[in-house]
Amino acid sequence: MTCMNHKHILQIKNLSVTFTQYEQGLRKTDLRVIRNLNVSVGEGELVAVVGSSGSGKSLLAHAILGILPQNCDAEGNIWFQEELLSPERIKELRGKKIVLVPQSVNYLDPLEKVGKQVRKEQNEKSLRRKQEELFDFYKLPQKTADLYPFELSGGMARRVLLTTAMMESPRLIIADEPTPGLHLEAAKKAMSHFREFADKGNGVLLITHDIELALEVADRIAVFYAGTTVEEAPVADFQSVDTLRHPYTKALWRALPQHGFHPFPGNQPYAKDMPNGCPFGPRCPQLTSECEGNIQEQTIRFGRVRCIHAK
Amino acid sequence: MDIGRYSGILKYVVKSIIKIISLLIAVSILSFVLVSASPVDPVRAYIGEVGMANMSVENLAKLEAYFGINTPPIERYWNWFTGFVQGDMGSSLLYRQPVASVIHVKFMNSMVLMTTAWIFSGLLGFLFGIIAGLYRGRWIDKAIKGYSLLIASMPTFWLALVLVMIFSVWLQILPIGLSVPIGVNAAEVSILDSIKHLILPALTLSVIGIANITLHTREKMIDIMGEDYILFAKARGKSNLSIIRHHALRNILLPAITLQFASISEIFGGSVLVEQVFSYPGLGKAAVSAGLSGDAPLLLGIAVISAALVFFGNLVANLLYGIVDPRIRRGSAYE
Ligand SMILES: Nc1ncnc2c1ncn2[C@@H]1O[C@H](COP(=O)(O)OP(=O)(O)O)[C@@H](O)[C@H]1O
Numbered sequence: 001m002t003c004m005n006h007k008h009i010l011q012i013k014n015l016s017v018t019f020t021q022y023e024q025g026l027r028k029t030d031l032r033v034i035r036n037l038n039v040s041v042g043e044g045e046l047v048a049v050v051g052s053s054g055s056g057k058s059l060l061a062h063a064i065l066g067i068l069p070q071n072c073d074a075e076g077n078i079w080f081q082e083e084l085l086s087p088e089r090i091k092e093l094r095g096k097k098i099v100l101v102p103q104s105v106n107y108l109d110p111l112e113k114v115g116k117q118v119r120k121e122q123n124e125k126s127l128r129r130k131q132e133e134l135f136d137f138y139k140l141p142q143k144t145a146d147l148y149p150f151e152l153s154g155g156m157a158r159r160v161l162l163t164t165a166m167m168e169s170p171r172l173i174i175a176d177e178p179t180p181g182l183h184l185e186a187a188k189k190a191m192s193h194f195r196e197f198a199d200k201g202n203g204v205l206l207i208t209h210d211i212e213l214a215l216e217v218a219d220r221i222a223v224f225y226a227g228t229t230v231e232e233a234p235v236a237d238f239q240s241v242d243t244l245r246h247p248y249t250k251a252l253w254r255a256l257p258q259h260g261f262h263p264f265p266g267n268q269p270y271a272k273d274m275p276n277g278c279p280f281g282p283r284c285p286q287l288t289s290e291c292e293g294n295i296q297e298q299t300i301r302f303g304r305v306r307c308i309h310a311k
Numbered sequence: 312m313d314i315g316r317y318s319g320i321l322k323y324v325v326k327s328i329i330k331i332i333s334l335l336i337a338v339s340i341l342s343f344v345l346v347s348a349s350p351v352d353p354v355r356a357y358i359g360e361v362g363m364a365n366m367s368v369e370n371l372a373k374l375e376a377y378f379g380i381n382t383p384p385i386e387r388y389w390n391w392f393t394g395f396v397q398g399d400m401g402s403s404l405l406y407r408q409p410v411a412s413v414i415h416v417k418f419m420n421s422m423v424l425m426t427t428a429w430i431f432s433g434l435l436g437f438l439f440g441i442i443a444g445l446y447r448g449r450w451i452d453k454a455i456k457g458y459s460l461l462i463a464s465m466p467t468f469w470l471a472l473v474l475v476m477i478f479s480v481w482l483q484i485l486p487i488g489l490s491v492p493i494g495v496n497a498a499e500v501s502i503l504d505s506i507k508h509l510i511l512p513a514l515t516l517s518v519i520g521i522a523n524i525t526l527h528t529r530e531k532m533i534d535i536m537g538e539d540y541i542l543f544a545k546a547r548g549k550s551n552l553s554i555i556r557h558h559a560l561r562n563i564l565l566p567a568i569t570l571q572f573a574s575i576s577e578i579f580g581g582s583v584l585v586e587q588v589f590s591y592p593g594l595g596k597a598a599v600s601a602g603l604s605g606d607a608p609l610l611l612g613i614a615v616i617s618a619a620l621v622f623f624g625n626l627v628a629n630l631l632y633g634i635v636d637p638r639i640r641r642g643s644a645y646e
C-alpha cells in the first residue's frame with residue numbers, strides 16, 4: 001500500500017510528554033514518559049501503535065485529545081487534516097471529529113446508566129435510534145441501556161465503549177486497547193468495523209500491545225518502545241524479518257508464535273532511568289558506543305526507523 | 312411487592328441495630344468506669360467543703376446512701392442498667408430531677424444549636440469545597456483553602472472568644488451567653504431573644520464545621536476531577552458545565568453524605584466546648600457539670616443518648632448511600 005501520497009488526517013511530530021513530580025515533598029523532578037515521538041495517519045489508513053505495557057500508549061492518546069493530567073505537559077506539534085492544532089481547537093474537535101475508545105470500563109461514570117452516557121445525556125429520538133442500532137450491531141441487548149457500568153461484563157463494557165465512539169461521525173478514531181475481554185468474534189467485528197471506517201477515507205489509530213492483531217488489520221505499524229516510536233513500517237514488511245529495520249521490531253517478530261516464540265530477555269527501561277541515546281541499547285545485540293549519542297530518525301524503504309545501524 | 316429485593320436492606324438494618332445496641336452498652340460501661348474511677352467525691356462536690364464540715368455523721372451517711380457510695384460498683388451499674396432498659400434513667404443527683412427530663416430540656420436546647428450548625432456547615436462546606444476543588448490552584452481555591460486551614464487549626468474556645476469580642480463587646484449587637492436574657496422571667500422570653508442568644512454559639516460551631524467539610528470536600532472533588540470518567544467526558548467534547556452537573560456532582564454526593572453524617576460527632580464534640588464558653592444550657596454543658604460533680608446517672612444518660620445519636624446518624628448515612636449508589640442499591644452489597 002502506498003500511503004505516502006495520501007493526505008494526512010493526523011500527523012504528530014516530536015511529541016514529548018513530561019510529568020512534573022515532587023519527590024519527598026520538595027525536590028521537583030521531570031519524568032519524560034514520551035520523547036520525540038513521530039506518527040501519522042493518512043486518509044483511508046488504519047495505523048497500529050504497538051508497544052508493551054507502560055510504554056506510553058495511553059498517554060499518546062490522551063496527549064492528542066488534550067486530556068493529560070494537570071501535572072503533565074505535552075510539547076511538539078500535532079496536525080489534524082493538515083491543520084496545526086492549538087489547545088482550543090482540539091477542544092472543539094474532540095468528541096466530534098476525533099473520538100476516543102478508552103482503555104477500560106473505568107472511563108464510564110459509575111453512577112450513570114449506560115444508555116444515558118452513550119447519548120451524552122441527550123434524549124432526542126434520532127440519538128435513541130442510533131444507539132439502538134449500534135447496540136444491535138454489537139449484539140448488546142437493548143436493556144443494557146438501563147444498566148450501570150458495574151453491571152456490565154468485561155466484553156459488554158468494551159462494546160459499550162465502542163458504541164460511544166460510533167455515536168458520532170468522526171474522521172479519526174483513536175482506539176486504546178479496544179479488544180481485551182472481547183470474544184474472538186466480537187473482536188473481529190470491531191476490527192472489521194474499524195477497517196470499513198478507514199476504507200471510507202477516514203483514519204484509525206489503533207493502540208494495542210497485540211502485534212498479531214495489528215498485523216491482521218493495520219496498514220502500517222508504529223512500534224513503540226519506552227515512550228518513542230522506534231520504527232514505523234508498512235504491514236507488508238512484517239512478512240520477513242529482513243524487511244524490518246529496528247532490532248526491537250525484529251526481536252518482537254521472532255517472539256511471535258509462528259516465528260519460533262523466541263523470547264528476548266530484559267524489560268523496557270522506566271522513564272526515570274532511561275539510558276543515553278537509544279532506549280533499546282541495553283538490550284540490543286548490535287549495541288556500539290555510537291548508540292549512546294543522539295539518534296536521528298531515518299527513512300528507509302517507505303518506513304522510518306530510529307537506529308543508526310538500520311539498513 | 313417483592314420482599315426479596317428489600318431483604319438485604321432489612322438484614323442490614325437489623326444487623327446495624329444489634330451492633331448499635333452492643334456499642335451503646337460498651338459506651339455506658341466505659342462511662343460508668345470513668346465516673347467511678349474519678350477522684351471527684353460526689354457528696355463533697357454536692358454540698359461543698361463548708362457543708363461537709365457542718366454535716367452530721369447521720370446526714371452524711373444518708374447522703375452517701377443517696378449517692379450510692381457504699382453500693383459495690385457492679386451492683387450500681389446493674390441497677391442503673393436494669394432501670395435504663397425499663398425506661399427509667401434514674402435521677403440526676405445534681406438537678407434532683409429524673410435524668411430523662413433533664414436530658415429532654417438540655418437536648419432540645421442543644422438540638423437547636425447543633426442542627427443549625429450542622430445544616431449551615433454542611434451546605435456551605437459542600438459549596439466551598441466544590442468550588443475550591445474545581446478551581447484548584449486558582450486564587451479562589453487559595454482563599455478558601457487558606458481560610459479553612461486557619462479556622463481548622465484554631466481552638467474552638469478561642470474562636471468563640473474572638474466572635475464574642477467582635478459581636479458582643481465591640482459591636483454590642485449580640486448577647487455574650489446563656490440562652491435567655493438574664494433577669495427575665497422564662498415565660499417572657501421572646502423568640503427573638505432566643506434566636507439572638509443562639510446566633511453566636513451556632514456561628515462558632517458552624518464556622519468550625521465548615522472548615523472541616525470544605526477541606527474534605529475539596530480533596531474529594533480534586534480526586535474526582537482526576538478520575539478516568541471525567542477525562543473521557545472531556546474527550547467526548549462535553550462542556551465543563553455538563554461534566555460538573557452530570558458527573559462531578561453525582562459522584563461527590565456519596566462522600567458528601569458520609570462526611571455530613573460523620574460530622575455529627577464532631578459537632579457534638581464542638582458543642583461541649585461551645586456551650587461551655589457561652590454558658591449555653593445544653594447537653595454539652597450538662598455533661599461537663601455532671602462529670603465535675605460525679606453525677607453518674609446524668610453523665611451515663613447523656614453519654615448513651617449522644618452515642619445513640621451518632622450511631623444512628625451513621626446508619627442513616629449508610630442507608631442514604633444505598634439509595635444514591637446503584638452499586639449498593641442494585642448489587643445488594645448490604646450483605
Ligand atoms: N500520573 C502519572 N504520573 C507519573 N507517571 C505516569 C502517570 N501516568 C502514567 N505514567 C507513566 O507513564 C508511562 C506510560 O503510561 P501509559 O501511557 O498508561 O502506558 P501504556 O498505555 O502503554 O500501558 C508508564 O510508565 C507510567 O508509569
Ligand SMILES: [Mg+2]
Nearest residue numbers: 057058059103
Ligand atoms: Mg494503556
